[in-house]
Amino acid sequence: MATITQFSQLDLDKSYSYADYLRWKFEERVEIIKGKVMLMSPAPNLYHQQLSGELSYQIAHYLRHKKCKLFVAPFDVKLYNKEKSTLKNKEVYNVVQPDLCVICDKKKLTKQGCDGAPEWIIEIVSKGNSKRDLLLKYALYQENGVGEYWLVYPEVEAIHQFLLNKKTNLYQLHKIYAQDGFISPILFPKLQMNLVEIFSD
Numbered sequence: 001m002a003t004i005t006q007f008s009q010l011d012l013d014k015s016y017s018y019a020d021y022l023r024w025k026f027e028e029r030v031e032i033i034k035g036k037v038m039l040m041s042p043a044p045n046l047y048h049q050q051l052s053g054e055l056s057y058q059i060a061h062y063l064r065h066k067k068c069k070l071f072v073a074p075f076d077v078k079l080y081n082k083e084k085s086t087l088k089n090k091e092v093y094n095v096v097q098p099d100l101c102v103i104c105d106k107k108k109l110t111k112q113g114c115d116g117a118p119e120w121i122i123e124i125v126s127k128g129n130s131k132r133d134l135l136l137k138y139a140l141y142q143e144n145g146v147g148e149y150w151l152v153y154p155e156v157e158a159i160h161q162f163l164l165n166k167k168t169n170l171y172q173l174h175k176i177y178a179q180d181g182f183i184s185p186i187l188f189p190k191l192q193m194n195l196v197e198i199f200s201d
Helices: 046-063 130-143
Strands: 030-033 036-039 069-072 076-078 100-103 113-115 120-124 148-153 158-165 170-178
Touching (some): 030 130, 046 069, 046 120
Parallel strands (some): 076 113, 120 148
Antiparallel strands (some): 069 100, 100 120, 148 158, 158 170
């Protein structure tokens, strides 16, 4: 199949796989969810980048010399049903680029990114991606066993912390953090993250 050099060459009504994704050579950043191509928002604004940078700094500092590693977008994460973990690229129909993700299983890391579900994902919500993060990615991460999912809301300076219930395999809202105080991932309870520092502009 020919290499795709322009986003306009794609048929957005068609389903695509990760194997297709690897042949695309255009500048636009995209994700594939359930086979459907989704154009990512334009370059994040200044506040988004500051938030991402502060979260990255606090998490990376804590994880230094630990087995779990932090990765920041753009970073490809392939997701699929856990029962089909041996699928090849042509049979994988989900590839996303979370704002931040933490991976503890080194076997999942490849030259292209992550092959399977990270333990922890953080998405910074903006007007352009709110539906995707709140609905599509929420369902996708839940289905694929991402243990902890944070939604960060810059405009109201709040974070929603979702945890995967191992009995039901469904997310439950663990807590809403806002404005000040500290937030800790369940995965790393000793990581105390200062909300004032996170949301400082």
